Amino acid sequence: MSESRKSSPQEDSKVGKKARSAGEMSPELREALEKLRELMTQSDTQDAATQYRIGCVVCDVQDAPGKYGAGSVKRLARELGRNETSLYHRAQVARTWPPDEYNALLARKSSKGLPLSFYHLVLLASVEDRNARERLIEEALKKDVSVNTMRRLVKTQRTPAGGAGDEVPAYRVLTNLVSQSERMFRETELVEKALTELKGGATPEVMALVKKAAEVQRAVGKACMEIAERLGAACGGIVGSSQQPDDSGNVSEISPMPPSAQAHVAHEGASRGRAPGTSTWTGPGA
Structure with missing residues (x-):
């Protein structure tokens, strides 16, 4: 049997720093970290069901800064060796569709018999208007829209008449x-x-x-x-350039x-389809 490779002093130092960093976490944040590690080891980024579960955990951390601490998502990203924005994107998907709606969405197939990829869903989650989002879903399934095409379609939904x-x-x-x-x-x-x-x-x-x-x-x-x-x-003192509020005050x-700005918004309040402060999951892969 060959002798296993010994780690270098530099590697030992990195491991030691990472262990100390994880050790300083609160029990609640450490538990969330372990959940994310487990989920990330059992799937790739194409697994839409598990990516949603990751988003649920991130939502819980975002929604309870008093429990997990300020800057907890950034810390989780650092510990996991992942991009912080990618965690926010997964959380945005979890916030956009409650578990039952997400199940139904994954069950829908395109003309080629394929569901939308998780990358499609990340882009669609940036469209807040539910009707506009549903129209994009219908078009994506009917025409087998690629991720790049979906990105362009989503951008048109986010750009108002003035374009700026x-x-x-x-x-x-x-x-x-x-x-x-x-x-x-x-x-x-x-x-x-x-x-x-x-x-x-x-x-x-x-x-x-x-x-x-x-x-x-x-x-x-x-x-x-x-x-x-x-x-x-303020409505009485603002001169509109192209659109005016109606009598009800709606614009x-x-x-x-x-998405670049939306991903960094710190959401508060209970997430749809989950109990406040928990990552209870009832969606696909449960």
């Missing part, structure tokens, strides 16, 4: 505000269901989470009311941020 919306910081900020507010509004139904389930009893940990959620929501509500007042007042043809 993505380059205007105010446009990006307001687009994100609209999309996140709409998502939070949709998720109120999930909160109602969760509260109904909790009427039967809950652990002290869950009760503490409920209390914390109530405190955060009150703070968010107060901030939202202040922002709404300022936005309403037409709002499109989402580009």
